[in-house]
Amino acid sequence: MAKDLWQYPWIGGGQYVSAKEGGFGGWRDKCWCITSNCKNPDRAMDIMDFMWSFKGNRLMQSGIEGVHWNLVNGKPQLTQEAIDMYINKGPDWEKTGIQCDGNFFGLSPFTRDPDDGGYMDLYQDSPVYSRILTPLDKDFCNHYGVSFPGEIFQQKIDAGLNTTLDTPVFTRMLEGSLMPDISDDQKIKEAKCIDIMVKATAKCILSKSDAEFEQNRANTIKELEAAGTNEIYKWYADEYEKAGIKSQEVMGQLLDLLK
Numbered sequence: 001m002a003k004d005l006w007q008y009p010w011i012g013g014g015q016y017v018s019a020k021e022g023g024f025g026g027w028r029d030k031c032w033c034i035t036s037n038c039k040n041p042d043r044a045m046d047i048m049d050f051m052w053s054f055k056g057n058r059l060m061q062s063g064i065e066g067v068h069w070n071l072v073n074g075k076p077q078l079t080q081e082a083i084d085m086y087i088n089k090g091p092d093w094e095k096t097g098i099q100c101d102g103n104f105f106g107l108s109p110f111t112r113d114p115d116d117g118g119y120m121d122l123y124q125d126s127p128v129y130s131r132i133l134t135p136l137d138k139d140f141c142n143h144y145g146v147s148f149p150g151e152i153f154q155q156k157i158d159a160g161l162n163t164t165l166d167t168p169v170f171t172r173m174l175e176g177s178l179m180p181d182i183s184d185d186q187k188i189k190e191a192k193c194i195d196i197m198v199k200a201t202a203k204c205i206l207s208k209s210d211a212e213f214e215q216n217r218a219n220t221i222k223e224l225e226a227a228g229t230n231e232i233y234k235w236y237a238d239e240y241e242k243a244g245i246k247s248q249e250v251m252g253q254l255l256d257l258l259k
Contacts (some may be wrong), residue, residue, distance in 0.1 A: 052106040054113045054120070060105040061121040063098045069122055076118035078128060086123055087132050126151075171247060178243040178250070186235060189228035196223050 034044045050056040058076075062069055068082040078086075085093040094100075099121070109121030119125050123132065129148030133141065137149055144152045182190065200220035207213035 051104055054107070054111075054115070057105045057107040057111065057120040058113060058118075058122075060097075061099055061109055062119075062123065063096055068096065068098065071116060074116060076113075076116050076122055078122050080131075083123075083128065083131055087134070171251065174247045174250060175240065175243045178246050179239055182235065186228075186232060190232050192227045193224055193229045193232060196220065196227060 032048055034041050034048075038044050051060070058065075062076070062078070063082055065071070065076075067079070069076050069078045071077075082096075085096065105120075107120050109119060109124050111120050112118065113120070122128065126148060129150070133148065140149050141147060141151075146152050146155070197220075200216065200223070204213055204216045204220065207216055
């Protein structure tokens with residue numbers, strides 16, 4: 001029984017995902033069912049199958065081929081009209097039905113179609129980013145010297161300065177549940193640091209010059225350090241690392257039980 005509940009042998013799109021293979025049972029909020037009094041259960045299943053297929057997901061997440069995107073040299077590319085609608089949103093975008101409800105389609109936006117190699121959600125493809133930037137996005141990119149906002153994070157990951165959250169969702173939830181409670185003294189310090197950040201954020205944003213911003217930034221860092229932010233950060237980092245090690249032990253024991 002436990003094994004049947006844990007393993008979801010089919011999640012659509014011809015994919016097999018099981019705990020033994022390091023996956024998890026699909027996405028939450030996507031528990032679709034066919035009622036016992038459904039007049040055409042076969043047709044209902046056809047729709048569900050389609051909504052979990054590569055073709056169905058590309059349709060729901062990127063629009064109609066030949067209207068919103070085309071294959072160019074074997075690669076999917078959005079039309080400029082579709083990009084303009086995506087940027088401006090409004091009635092024209094809403095009428096397309098694109099991305100109207102994420103619970104209707106089952107595959108991640110970043111799942112790639114095996115036939116053309118493109119994402120299900122073509123609006124998330126990096127070559128498109130530079131074409132859908134808002135004025136704020138462009139200012140951000142100019143400041144950091146990147147072509148789209150997310151590129152700065154990828155650069156830091158490549159340089160070893162940042163890490164990714166590429167572990168399964170269930171594993172991260174397990175790690176969080178294994179974290180001990182923070183002490184009352186640390187709770188007070190953490191609350192003070194949060195209060196400092198809330199007030200400092202507005203002050204920094206409203207700085208009238210770069211010089212004033214840098215001064216506000218330096219003052220905020222000094223105030224945070226005095227309030228114990230480094231101590232709080234170190235506690236979370238150390239305990240999360242311990243929880244990660246413990247979660248691997250728990251997962252190993254759980255998978256042994258499910259064999």
